Structure formats: structure tokens, C-alpha cells
Amino acid sequence: MHMADALVSPAVGGVMWAVSAGAVAYSSAQLRTDTDERRIPLMGVMGAFLFAAQMINFSIPGTGSSGHLGGGLLLAILLGPHAALLAITGVLIVQALFFADGGLLALGCNIFNMGVIPAFLVYPLVYKKLAGQRPAGTRLSFAVIVSAVLTLQLGPFAVVLETLFSGLSALPFSTFLLLMQPVHLAIGLVEGVVTAAIVSFVYLARPELMHAGLPSAAPVAYPLRNLVVGFLCAAILTGGVVSLIASKDPDGLEWAITRVAGTAELKAPDNRWHTWLAGLQETASFLPDYAFKHPAVAEPQSPASRAAETAGTSLAGIVGVMITLLLLMLGGALLKRVRATA
Amino acid sequence: MATIEGAMLDFRQLDQLAAGDTSIHRLDARAKVLVVLVFIVTVVSFGRYELSAMVPFFLFPVAVVVLADLPAGFIARKVALVIPFAAAIGIFNPLFDREIQLYLGSVAVSGGWLSCASIVLRAALTVTAAVILVAVTGFTAVCEALERLGMPHPLAVQLLFMHRYLFVLADAAARASRARELRAFGTRGMGIGPFASMAGHLLLKSWERAERIHMAMLARGFQGTFHLQRSSGFGLPELSFLLSWTGLFMILRFTNIPLGIGHAVTAFFNAGRLVP
Numbered sequence: 291m292h293m294a295d296a297l298v299s300p301a302v303g304g305v306m307w308a309v310s311a312g313a314v315a316y317s318s319a320q321l322r323t324d325t326d327e328r329r330i331p332l333m334g335v336m337g338a339f340l341f342a343a344q345m346i347n348f349s350i351p352g353t354g355s356s357g358h359l360g361g362g363l364l365l366a367i368l369l370g371p372h373a374a375l376l377a378i379t380g381v382l383i384v385q386a387l388f389f390a391d392g393g394l395l396a397l398g399c400n401i402f403n404m405g406v407i408p409a410f411l412v413y414p415l416v417y418k419k420l421a422g423q424r425p426a427g428t429r430l431s432f433a434v435i436v437s438a439v440l441t442l443q444l445g446p447f448a449v450v451l452e453t454l455f456s457g458l459s460a461l462p463f464s465t466f467l468l469l470m471q472p473v474h475l476a477i478g479l480v481e482g483v484v485t486a487a488i489v490s491f492v493y494l495a496r497p498e499l500m501h502a503g504l505p506s507a508a509p510v511a512y513p514l515r516n517l518v519v520g521f522l523c524a525a526i527l528t529g530g531v532v533s534l535i536a537s538k539d540p541d542g543l544e545w546a547i548t549r550v551a552g553t554a555e556l557k558a559p560d561n562r563w564h565t566w567l568a569g570l571q572e573t574a575s576f577l578p579d580y581a582f583k584h585p586a587v588a589e590p591q592s593p594a595s596r597a598a599e600t601a602g603t604s605l606a607g608i609v610g611v612m613i614t615l616l617l618l619m620l621g622g623a624l625l626k627r628v629r630a631t632a
Numbered sequence: 633m634a635t636i637e638g639a640m641l642d643f644r645q646l647d648q649l650a651a652g653d654t655s656i657h658r659l660d661a662r663a664k665v666l667v668v669l670v671f672i673v674t675v676v677s678f679g680r681y682e683l684s685a686m687v688p689f690f691l692f693p694v695a696v697v698v699l700a701d702l703p704a705g706f707i708a709r710k711v712a713l714v715i716p717f718a719a720a721i722g723i724f725n726p727l728f729d730r731e732i733q734l735y736l737g738s739v740a741v742s743g744g745w746l747s748c749a750s751i752v753l754r755a756a757l758t759v760t761a762a763v764i765l766v767a768v769t770g771f772t773a774v775c776e777a778l779e780r781l782g783m784p785h786p787l788a789v790q791l792l793f794m795h796r797y798l799f800v801l802a803d804a805a806a807r808a809s810r811a812r813e814l815r816a817f818g819t820r821g822m823g824i825g826p827f828a829s830m831a832g833h834l835l836l837k838s839w840e841r842a843e844r845i846h847m848a849m850l851a852r853g854f855q856g857t858f859h860l861q862r863s864s865g866f867g868l869p870e871l872s873f874l875l876s877w878t879g880l881f882m883i884l885r886f887t888n889i890p891l892g893i894g895h896a897v898t899a900f901f902n903a904g905r906l907v908p
Binding site: 292294295296297298299300303314315317318319321322330331332333334335336337338339341342343345346348349359368376377379380381383384386387388389390391393394395453457458459460461462465480483484487488491492495496499605606607608609610611613614615618619621622625626629 | 636639642643646647668669672673676677680683684687688690691694695697698699701704710711714717718719721722724725727728729736743744747750751752754755758759761762763765766771774783784785786787789790791792793794795796797798800801802804805806808809823824825826827828829830831832834835836838839841842843845846849888889890891892893894895897898
């Protein structure tokens with residue numbers, strides 16, 4: 291479910307960075323006021339645990355394939371949402387840097403899809419409601435499984451939207467959705483069963499740990515603000531979907547997004563920037579007189595000359611790319627030799 | 633991640649490259665983080681059919697690999713392993729975007745193939761940038777740089793803790809996993825039940841370890857902050873590194889150099905063919 295930099299546009303990456311940075315900053319501020327000082331080292335070690343546990347595969351019954359734990363929900367249940375978000379963010383940063391799972395620009399998207407969704411949308415709004423005050427037994431397992439399925443439906447849904455808004459994939463919305471959601475329904479179910487099994491194991495072995503995530507002093511730890519943020523996200527998502535269904539026109543989609551999100555000021559310079567760049571790109575690289583144009587062809591609009599033009603441009607492009615790559619390799623090798631002798 | 637041991641070995645190797653001592657290694661981590669961010673955003677800002685204009689951006693990884701004396705093969709292998717995952721979504725493009733964008737001789741190339749190739753190229757560039765950032769900086773220094781650039785303190789401390797115990801816990805996980813594989817006679821997984829109790833044991837072990845570590849740290853006067861060696865400053869070398877690369881990225885962003893070279897070369901041959 292990691293999104294890669296290659297599939298994210300700067301606008302989408304930037305917006306998701308802002309959203310995730312806000313959530314991380316909020317969680318950090320909450321933890322600073324937390325009196326329980328054990329939290330931070332515990333978060334670090336739990337992040338390391340999640341990382342290690344993700345590397346162990348388990349077989350998925352009946353399929354012959356194996357999977358691994360996602361763990362966002364597990365950490366939220368064990369550590370509480372704020373600590374869990376920071377631990378997951380840590381895991382994602384390490385994965386982005388060392389394993390190139392996702393990337394630096396896509397980090398915001400990934401933190402949102404795999405951290406903010408389980409910790410701030412599913413955990414407080416679904417898991418807590420279903421599990422009740424002192425969760426145990428079947429009810430606990432049920433709550434965990436439902437929450438995991440929901441997490442793994444919302445996450446891929448966000449991936450679909452983020453990819454779509456980035457505009458690099460040609461997959462139509464409905465096809466992409468049909469590709470992602472059913473697969474993740476199965477994954478979510480497995481994740482739910484595994485998480486429920488781990489949670490019940492911990493519950494049996496060390497029941498007192500289970501309440502580390504529950505704020506003991508304040509029974510209502512989720513102020514209205516969280517709900518408002520949640521509903522805002524839901525509104526943005528729904529706005530996107532509704533407008534997608536309403537029209538295939540990407541401009542209509544953009545319009546709807548700016549309307550729902552209320553960030554018209556943020557989008558407008560971006561669009562101008564894009565068109566300006568596109569215009570510049572065009573004037574810089576597709577000057578018509580560069581291409582193979584025979585002076586005899588008077589009518590530049592005839593299909594034959596257009597084909598000749600694009601053929602000329604693409605040939606020039608390929609030749610140029612080859613030469614550039616060659617120059618880069620030569621330059622690198624030369625520089626290496628110079629360094630070695632120096 | 634083939635095996636846990638293999639993955640951790642790669643991890644360690646990448647982190648250890650940061651121990652080098654070249655002009656690139658000596659730069660303040662913030663400058664390197666910022667340049668890599670500018671690089672990624674610039675690369676990613678190209679249009680979906682853009683291909684040739686992105687190629688000169690390989691200049692940055694090539695220059696850093698050479699200047700920092702990194703093992704090019706190791707970096708290339710790490711990058712090559714990851715690209716298929718990024719390209720998995722792009723591979724659908726040729727199915728849906730069949731509009732012909734250009735002709736190579738008599739072969740028509742559809743927009744889908746172009747954008748798919750563009751995604752692969754972007755993936756190669758961005759992944760290389762992230763990998764070389766770690767290889768010339770090291771994880772601790774990247775965290776430190778991020779904190780000095782505004783990352784919240786609890787997250788920074790958490791990241792440092794995590795990095796410290798990652799190897800310990802990965803070792804524990806690898807041992808448990810190998811023990812399971814030995815008992816399963818080569819079957820990689822053993823169902824959800826054994827996995828859950830294994831992961832649960834690992835969890836409890838980690839939890840107890842965290843508590844012991846924290847008590848020991850408190851006993852030694854830990855106040856909730858890490859004291860890091862912060863010798864590097866943001867001086868003239870950092871500023872010039874940042875500005876020169878950013879400037880170069882902007883130039884490469886707005887001019888299509890390979891196309892220009894290609895036009896010049898093809899025009900030269902064309903002229904040679906026509907004039908005599």
C-alpha cells in the first residue's frame with residue numbers, strides 16, 4: 291500500500307505532507323503534555339517491533355501465498371492514537387529511506403493512509419465504539435476485525451484518490467477502485483484476524499498493558515475537534531468521489547475539490563504554475579523549425595507534415611537522450627578516475 | 633525483503649556508507665536533505681508524457697556517487713529491486729491510454745507507453761535520490777537534520793530510539809522466524825495462529841525491554857532529550873551546495889537538453905546529407 295514518489299504529483303504530495311505534518315505535530319504536542327514518560331522510549335521500541343514483525347511472513351489459509359502484518363491498528367490499540375501515529379511515522383520514514391518503500395515526497399500520503407486513518411479515524415470512531423470500555427473476548431476480536439477491514443478499505447481508497455489527483459496513472463477511477471478494494475478486503479480480513487489474535491494473546495499474557503492506550507484520567511479524550519477533522523476529511527473524499535461520478539472532466543473535479551476543501555487560493559497559483567510551465571516547455575522544446583520540415587511543404591497543418599514533425603522531434607529526443615546518458619557515464623567514470631589519482 | 637537477515641544486512645551496509653569522509657559526507661545534513669527534496673519535487677513536477685527532459689537529472693546521483701565514493705553497483709542493485717513496485721500501477725497505462733503520441737519510424741507509440749516509461753524513470757530518479765541521501769548522511773544525521781528543520785522533538789527522539797533497537801529486535805525476529813521455518817520443514821509461513829503467538833511474544837519481549845531500557849536511562853539521569861554531537865553548521869559550503877544544485881535543477885527543469893542535443897546532431901547529419 292506504499293505509494294511511490296513516481297506516482298505522486300507535487301500538488302498532491304504537498305497537500306498530504308501538510309495534512310500529515312499537522313497530525314504529527316498535534317500528536318507530538320499531546321504527548322508532550324502526557325505525564326507518562328515511559329511513552330517515548332516505548333514508542334521507539336514499538337516502532338522497531340512493528341518493523342521487525344512486518345518482516346515475518348505468515349501463510350494465508352487457502353491461497354498458498356504469504357502476507358505480513360500492517361500494524362497501524364495494532365499500535366493504536368496498544369499505545370493509543372497519538373503515540374501510535376508517531377511510531378508508524380517512524381517506521382515509514384525508515385522504510386522510505388532505507389528500503390525505498392514509498393518515498394520522501396509520498397511520505398505525507400503514506401503517513402496519512404497508514405497512520406492517520408487507523409489512528410485518528412478508525413480507532414476512535416469505530417474501534418472504541420465497538421470495543422467499549424474494557425474490551426475482552428469475542429467483542430474485542432469483532433471490534434478489531436471490523437476496524438482492520440475498514441482501515442484497509444479507507445487506506446487503498448485514499449491511495450486511489452491520491453494517484454488519480456496526481457494524474458500520472460491512466461487507470462480510470464472505477465477500474466482502479468475495482469482493482470484495489472476487493473484485494474484489500476481480503477487483506478483487511480487477514481490483518482484483522484492476525485491483529486485480533488495478537489491483541490488477545492497480549493490480553494491473556496499481560497492484561498494491564500491493554501489499557502496503556504486508554505487514557506486513564508480523562509474518559510472523553512477525543513474532543514470535538516477530532517470529529518470535525520474526521521468529517522472534513524470525509525467531506526473532501528466524498529466531494530472528490532461525487533464529482534468524479536458526476537463528470538469525467540478533470541476540471542470539474544478540480545473545481546469540486548477546491549470548493550469542498552475551500553483552498554481555492556492554494557490551487558489557483560498551482561494551476562497557473564502548471565500552465566506556465568507547460569507553455570514554457572512547449573516553446574522551449576517543440577519549436578516547429580527544429581523538426582524535419584521540408585521547405586516544400588507549405589501547409590503546416592497537413593497530417594503528413596505533422597507526422598514528419600513529431601517523427602523529427604522524437605528521433606531528436608532519442609538521439610539526445612542516448613548522448614546525454616553517454617556523457618553522464620563518461621563524465622562519472624572520468625571524475626572517478628581523477629578522484630582516484632588525486 | 634527476501635529474508636530478515638538479508639534485509640537488515642542491506643540496511644546496515646547502507647547506514648555504514650555514511651561513515652565515509654569526503655566533501656559530500658562532511659556537508660551539514662540539512663543541506664543534503666534540502667537538495668534531495670528539491671530534486672524530488674523538481675523531477676516529479678514534469679508532465680506525464682515527459683521523458684527526455686528528465687534524463688539529465690541523473691547528473692545529480694552520478695555526481696554524488698562519484699564525489700562521495702559510493703559503491704555504484706550496490707546503489708544500482710538497491711534501486712533496481714524497488715522499481716517494479718513503483719511501476720506496478722504505471723503498467724496499466726498502455727491499456728487505457730492508447731492515443732498515439734509519437735512515431736518512431738513506422739512504429740506508433742501510444743501515450744500509455746510514454747507515461748509508463750515516464751513513471752519508471754521517475755521511480756529510478758527518486759529512489760536513487762533517497763538511497764544516496766542515506767548513504768552519504770546516515771540515519772541519525774538525517775533525523776537530526778529533520779529535527780533542526782522543524783520536525784517535532786518527540787518524533788525525533790522516537791526515531792532515534794527506533795533506529796537503536798531496530799537491529800536488536802530484527803535479530804530476535806529473525807531467530808524466531810528461522811526456528812519456525814526449521815520446524816516447518818521449509819514452509820515459509822505456518823498459519824495465523826503460530827504467527828500471532830510468535831508476534832505476541834516478540835511484542836511482550838520488546839515491551840519489557842523498553843521498560844528496562846527506560847528505567848536504566850532514568851537511573852543515569854535521562855531527561856527526555858538526546859544529546860547529540862552537533863558540530864556541523866550551515867556555512868558557506870552548505871549554502872553553495874544548496875544553491876548550485878537548486879539552480880542546476882531549475883535550468884534542467886526548464887530546458888530540454890537531450891532534445892536540444894538531439895536536434896543539433898540530427899540537424900547536422902541532415903544538413904550533411906542535403907547540402908553536398
